[in-house]
Amino acid sequence: MKKKCLLVCLLCCLLFGLALAEEPMTETVLFEGSQPASGGWNLALTIDTTNVNGTFDPSLISENGYFAVTYDGVQNGVYLALSDWEGGVWAQINVPSTCTQTDGMYTAVFSFGQCRMAYGSMDFAAADQICVGTSASTKTMVIHKVAWYGAAQTDSLGADEVLFSGAATSTAQNECLVFRFTQHVGGTFDASQMRTDSRLYVEYSGAKYGVYLALSSHSGATQWAKVNASETVEVSEGRYGAYFDESAMAMAFGSNFARLDQISVYSSGKQPVTLHKLAYFAGTGDVVDTSDGRWDRPDTGIAFIGDSICQNAKLLYGDWNTILGRSDCANYGIGGQTTLECRARIGELAARNYRQIVFICGINDIGHGYTKEEIVQNYAAMIETVQASNPDCQFVILSTLPTTSAFYSGQQGKITLLNLAFKRFANKTPNVTFVDAYSAFCPKAGEYAYPELLSDGLHPNAEGYAKIAEILTPYLLPEAE
Numbered sequence: 001m002k003k004k005c006l007l008v009c010l011l012c013c014l015l016f017g018l019a020l021a022e023e024p025m026t027e028t029v030l031f032e033g034s035q036p037a038s039g040g041w042n043l044a045l046t047i048d049t050t051n052v053n054g055t056f057d058p059s060l061i062s063e064n065g066y067f068a069v070t071y072d073g074v075q076n077g078v079y080l081a082l083s084d085w086e087g088g089v090w091a092q093i094n095v096p097s098t099c100t101q102t103d104g105m106y107t108a109v110f111s112f113g114q115c116r117m118a119y120g121s122m123d124f125a126a127a128d129q130i131c132v133g134t135s136a137s138t139k140t141m142v143i144h145k146v147a148w149y150g151a152a153q154t155d156s157l158g159a160d161e162v163l164f165s166g167a168a169t170s171t172a173q174n175e176c177l178v179f180r181f182t183q184h185v186g187g188t189f190d191a192s193q194m195r196t197d198s199r200l201y202v203e204y205s206g207a208k209y210g211v212y213l214a215l216s217s218h219s220g221a222t223q224w225a226k227v228n229a230s231e232t233v234e235v236s237e238g239r240y241g242a243y244f245d246e247s248a249m250a251m252a253f254g255s256n257f258a259r260l261d262q263i264s265v266y267s268s269g270k271q272p273v274t275l276h277k278l279a280y281f282a283g284t285g286d287v288v289d290t291s292d293g294r295w296d297r298p299d300t301g302i303a304f305i306g307d308s309i310c311q312n313a314k315l316l317y318g319d320w321n322t323i324l325g326r327s328d329c330a331n332y333g334i335g336g337q338t339t340l341e342c343r344a345r346i347g348e349l350a351a352r353n354y355r356q357i358v359f360i361c362g363i364n365d366i367g368h369g370y371t372k373e374e375i376v377q378n379y380a381a382m383i384e385t386v387q388a389s390n391p392d393c394q395f396v397i398l399s400t401l402p403t404t405s406a407f408y409s410g411q412q413g414k415i416t417l418l419n420l421a422f423k424r425f426a427n428k429t430p431n432v433t434f435v436d437a438y439s440a441f442c443p444k445a446g447e448y449a450y451p452e453l454l455s456d457g458l459h460p461n462a463e464g465y466a467k468i469a470e471i472l473t474p475y476l477l478p479e480a481e
Helices: 004-023 112-119 245-251 309-314 319-322 340-346 364-367 372-389 413-425 462-475
Strands: 028-039 043-048 066-072 078-086 089-093 098-104 106-112 129-134 141-150 161-169 178-183 197-205 211-216 222-228 231-236 239-245 262-269 274-281 302-306 329-334 356-360 395-397 432-435
Touching: 028 043, 028 129, 028 222, 066 078, 078 112, 089 112, 098 302, 106 112, 129 141, 129 161, 161 178, 178 274, 197 211, 222 245, 239 245, 262 274, 302 309, 309 329, 309 432, 319 329, 319 462, 340 372, 356 372, 372 395, 372 413, 395 413, 395 462, 413 432, 432 462
Parallel strands: 302 329, 302 356, 356 395, 395 432
Antiparallel strands: 028 141, 043 129, 066 106, 066 141, 078 089, 078 129, 098 106, 161 274, 178 262, 197 239, 197 274, 211 222, 211 262, 231 239
């Protein structure tokens, strides 16, 4: 009898184990196509995550899942790497856990365990890129597909869209925990369809009133708006949920959510706060009327377009009009963007009639591994787009600034070479001027920046922006009378 019971138990365990093993995995395709890759430890493919305006959510990387890379070439011929350029992490896995061949193509599998060991953490929420490269073989290969396979994630809140799920911890007051781009600038969240009863939800642990939202737009007069929670509830001990109603967001930002380009979550107190989730509840009310007059803007003057160094002039130290003592400047800076992303939205500036456009972009490209030739090509394409409708427009390229050793360690030489490429491009291109602010920020070419001019080792502080204004002003057109 005991033997019979034991056999039944063993059979049940076996069937249960098979059921678990056969549980379907959800496929998330990161890349599909044909990407040639030369052998010999070369980077072949970089895939941006949602942290840097990509589409893959790194919080999907979870236990029992795996990455799969399908390619032509040789067995074990590719590596996988996860990067967090802001945190200085490059986690490379040189040998897949398995590599099988089917119909002449190989599929290399990189397990969650391998990713965890290389990355040094089970939390991948901060990862900004998934990279695929070729191993030591010198044979040319073609990458056809990169995908993540993992258990389907469900939202227990019943939210219509989860914009962030993971863990992001603040170490200071007014520190950005996470930001998400909207469809307006290439993200996934469609803010233009927000309804009168829609809400954003932030779940976090730490101080009860420890977070606020920041809504920003590069194309509006009100470019940055702080929004406090409409309601804060206790989810569990030490964990809270903050709701931000549409009415509160419209009061701070304006009702033209079609112009909203970035939603950021900030810590509001001095105590550490850990963000766990940013979600959206669509509601069932009417779509918000976006005819908000504050978004009207004159189409002349000087436009600034670029990354956070361009945008932060507005967020922290007053807009470019204040810094430069003018009244005709428009700021189109968006934090985290590369020249490729600026190129995707340059049409918005081309549709207006700016007399001069100032470019401040390039440091993020270096962080993402783009070459100086690719960066200059994007600048050339942007200028060509504007000149097609506004041939008299003048252009200024501000040099990429040096950083301290905390950012882009070992990359100062690339910054120097990029600025040299900018200068050469400007010298041979009509109506384009290169302005060197780099030299004022470091002792000599290739060295790290003066820390007293930067707020965090990367972005200028008030003194740094004053220095930029001093250098830039002689190259700007006078205000029209």
